[in-house]
Amino acid sequence: MFKPLLFAFAAVLLGITASSALAPTQQDAASGKNNPVKATEKSQARARDIYAVDCALCHGDNGNGKTDLAQAMQVKLDDLTDPKTLANRSDAELFNIIRNGKGKMPSEAEGRAKDVEVWNLILYVRNMSKQQPAAPPAAANQGTSE
Numbered sequence: 793m794f795k796p797l798l799f800a801f802a803a804v805l806l807g808i809t810a811s812s813a814l815a816p817t818q819q820d821a822a823s824g825k826n827n828p829v830k831a832t833e834k835s836q837a838r839a840r841d842i843y844a845v846d847c848a849l850c851h852g853d854n855g856n857g858k859t860d861l862a863q864a865m866q867v868k869l870d871d872l873t874d875p876k877t878l879a880n881r882s883d884a885e886l887f888n889i890i891r892n893g894k895g896k897m898p899s900e901a902e903g904r905a906k907d908v909e910v911w912n913l914i915l916y917v918r919n920m921s922k923q924q925p926a927a928p929p930a931a932a933n934q935g936t937s938e
Contacts, residue, residue, distance in 0.1 A: 825883070825884045825887075826882075826883060826884070827883035827887075827911050827914060828911060829908055829911040829912055829915065831912065831915045831916075835908075835912040835915075836912065836915065836919075838909060838912065839909065839912040839913045839915065839916035840916060842900075842904075842905055842913055843913060843916055843917070846900060846904065846905070847913075847917075850862050850865075850867075850897070851869055851872060854873060854920065854923075855871070855872030855873050855917065855920040855921075856871050856873050857869030857870055857871050857872065858871075865896060867895070867896055872917055872920045872921065873920050873921050873923075874921060875921040875922075877921070878917070878918060878921070883911070883914050886914045886917070887907075887914060890910050890913060890914070900913075
């Protein structure tokens with residue numbers, strides 16, 4: 793019963809934000825710009841809160857993109873816990889994706905998050921891959937040479 797409610801909520805949210813995606817955005821404001829903020833404990837706590845409310849429903853609490861909603865919407869989301877996922881994307885590119893939306897992903901309208909909060913959200917998302925446990929060491933050669 794909970795899954796249909798989540799799906800309905802997401803559909804309404806997508807409909808509302810889709811209409812705001814047509815409004816002018818600050819896409820050019822972030823072009824080629826490095827992230828101008830430094831992470832603080834307070835700014836990352838705020839970014840975590842924004843992520844939990846606006847992103848986790850689709851991207852997952854840990855950012856792996858494996859959620860019931862993503863599956864129901866038939867979208868394959870990038871695994872943000874994999875360091876390779878964002879390695880070739882600049883912070884400015886991520887800013888534009890978050891601010892303007894991409895594909896079925898709704899935009900993060902300025903009324904929901906200020907620019908400085910979006911920049912901090914980028915730092916928060918980039919740190920998701922650093923919070924994952926290291927891969928286990930490769931198995932040592934089991935053979936012995938005599």
